[in-house]
Amino acid sequence: MSDPLSKAATATEIAAAVRSGKAKATAVIEATLKRIEKSEPTINAFTDVVAERARKRAAEIDAGNHRGPLIGVPFAVKNLFDIEGLPTRAGSKINVDGPKAARDGALVRKLEAAGAILVGGLNMGEYAYDFTGENVHYGPSRNPRDTTRMSGGSSGGSGAAVAAGEVPLALGSDTNGSIRVPSSLCGLFGLKPTYGRLSRAGSFPFVDAFDHLGPIARSAEDLALSFDAMQGWDPDDPVCTDRPADPTLQRLIEGIDGLRIAIAGDYFAKGGEPEMFEAVATVAKALGATKTVVLPEAAAARAAAYVITAVEGGQLHLPRLRSRPQDFDPDTRERFMAGALLPGSWYVKAQRFRRRYRANVLKIFDQADIVLAPATPCTAPKLGQVMMKLGGVDLPVRANLGVFTQPISFIGLPVVVAPLQRPGGLPIGVQIIAKPFNEQAALRVAAFLEKQGVASAPPA
Amino acid sequence: MADEKPAEKLDVARLVDETAKAIGLPIAAESRANVILNYERSLTIARPLLEVELDDELTPGPVFRP
Numbered sequence: 001m002s003d004p005l006s007k008a009a010t011a012t013e014i015a016a017a018v019r020s021g022k023a024k025a026t027a028v029i030e031a032t033l034k035r036i037e038k039s040e041p042t043i044n045a046f047t048d049v050v051a052e053r054a055r056k057r058a059a060e061i062d063a064g065n066h067r068g069p070l071i072g073v074p075f076a077v078k079n080l081f082d083i084e085g086l087p088t089r090a091g092s093k094i095n096v097d098g099p100k101a102a103r104d105g106a107l108v109r110k111l112e113a114a115g116a117i118l119v120g121g122l123n124m125g126e127y128a129y130d131f132t133g134e135n136v137h138y139g140p141s142r143n144p145r146d147t148t149r150m151s152g153g154s155s156g157g158s159g160a161a162v163a164a165g166e167v168p169l170a171l172g173s174d175t176n177g178s179i180r181v182p183s184s185l186c187g188l189f190g191l192k193p194t195y196g197r198l199s200r201a202g203s204f205p206f207v208d209a210f211d212h213l214g215p216i217a218r219s220a221e222d223l224a225l226s227f228d229a230m231q232g233w234d235p236d237d238p239v240c241t242d243r244p245a246d247p248t249l250q251r252l253i254e255g256i257d258g259l260r261i262a263i264a265g266d267y268f269a270k271g272g273e274p275e276m277f278e279a280v281a282t283v284a285k286a287l288g289a290t291k292t293v294v295l296p297e298a299a300a301a302r303a304a305a306y307v308i309t310a311v312e313g314g315q316l317h318l319p320r321l322r323s324r325p326q327d328f329d330p331d332t333r334e335r336f337m338a339g340a341l342l343p344g345s346w347y348v349k350a351q352r353f354r355r356r357y358r359a360n361v362l363k364i365f366d367q368a369d370i371v372l373a374p375a376t377p378c379t380a381p382k383l384g385q386v387m388m389k390l391g392g393v394d395l396p397v398r399a400n401l402g403v404f405t406q407p408i409s410f411i412g413l414p415v416v417v418a419p420l421q422r423p424g425g426l427p428i429g430v431q432i433i434a435k436p437f438n439e440q441a442a443l444r445v446a447a448f449l450e451k452q453g454v455a456s457a458p459p460a
Numbered sequence: 461m462a463d464e465k466p467a468e469k470l471d472v473a474r475l476v477d478e479t480a481k482a483i484g485l486p487i488a489a490e491s492r493a494n495v496i497l498n499y500e501r502s503l504t505i506a507r508p509l510l511e512v513e514l515d516d517e518l519t520p521g522p523v524f525r526p
Contacts, residue, residue, distance in 0.1 A: 300509045302505075302508070303507065307505075310502060318485065321485060322486065325486070325491070334497075335498050337485065338495050338496075338501075339498075340483065341479040341485070346506060346509070350509055352520050353509060355518060355521040356518055
């Protein structure tokens with residue numbers, strides 16, 4: 001059990017210590033704010049620290065005014081989540097001139113209702129159109145495992161803050177991989193839930209067809225703890241499911257009993273550095289998985305996800321591209337502009353194809369409960385790196401860090417990333433993919449790997 | 461045969477200029493080359509989708525609930 005005031009403490013450990021009276025929430029928050037102050041000049045994960053709000057909330061908790069499963073747990077959110085009284089930056093300069101949020105986003109409210117304490121907003125790629133964690137306006141969030149390297153994006157600040165031990169828990173968004181890519185590059189556990197599982201109300205959108213919100217943490221248990229607190233229908237998000245919540249935390253002890261686990265072959269077994277596939281093999285061995293399955297037409301799925309993203313993103317930002325082009329990150333601007341010009345026929349075809357791909361992939365879950373795949377094609381690239389070599393081919397970093405995540409979020413499947421730390425090397429994440437609304441199975445597998453010592457996420 | 465393919469000799473620069481004009485999107489001179497580059501990348505990345513054949517009966521999955 002870690003010292004609840006240390007950077008190694010998990011959300012579960014902090015909540016247990018505060019609940020039992022072994023630690024005061026005010027002491028946890030002071031230690032957190034001190035760590036943030038110390039590491040921010042290097043890590044650059046935060047754009048806003050709400051110190052006074054956090055101190056006030058902690059004092060209320062110590063006075064006995066709040067209870068809940070996350071009592072006293074500090075957390076931070078990607079700055080596309082609304083934080084009352086602050087502009088919702090979404091990684092941009094433009095939004096800072098917009099209105100200040102009238103209230104917190106739905107998931108911030110849910111975590112605080114469970115006793116957690118918001119400490120700030122986190123850096124991200126502009127308007128979430130990013131896999132790198134770089135940002136021309138606020139500087140890059142740096143990877144705590146090697147600060148010369150990318151955190152991954154677009155939830156780069158979320159990955160960096162948790163890997164640096166600034167906070168035990170952060171929320172991010174994942175449209176094409178933006179929770180899973182930083183989880184892989186920073187060596188963390190990340191959960192992209194089923195599309196529609198968690199409310200997106202009070203968050204700045206990117207691509208409505210694929211936008212998901214979810215947690216990044218340093219243990220599978222913390223993912224389950226926070227996920228359970230955030231579940232539930234929300235009429236403010238038309239996509240949010242009205243299925244009953246499906247608590248996962250109590251089921252982690254079931255391990256992998258009864259789960260049929262397979263490895264994604266074909267598309268997911270090529271086009272990356274060899275270490276990525278070795279990591280999948282290591283995980284498969286630990287789970288006793290030998291069967292390979294093929295997700296049919298995965299390359300077309302990635303293409304369709306790209307097209308829908310480019311068109312919806314370009315359309316969303318078209319008024320700002322016309323009125324304030326000079327205030328965009330140039331790289332983001334020109335990708336949005338290109339997206340705004342793509343043919344409508346491509347978009348409709350991508351949406352029609354999505355239905356077929358979904359039907360075919362769901363058939364795989366008749367044979368397997370879990371499918372394993374690499375999360376990224378490589379470990380963290382260097383900051384500023386534009387091109388990378390994969391399978392002997394030169395490819396742009398920005399467009400290709402998500403090649404293994406895009407075909408999965410395209411049809412909204414739930415995924416947990418399990419991180420493998422490599423002594424002397426950079427971490428690698430493996431995707432644990434389940435059928436829709438079966439997050440509990442993916443979380444059980446991640447918890448099992450953690451218990452076996454295969455996956456882990458100590459602070460850097 | 462695929463139902464849609466980008467033309468082999470597509471003049472992407474002209475396509476970008478004319479489409480931008482049609483939708484009323486001014487593109488500054490210093491941005492133009494990179495917009496064209498991104499459009500060309502989109503053509504490459506989209507190809508596996510454009511080569512897929514779909515049955516007429518295949519409609520998008522319904523998400524809009526009135």
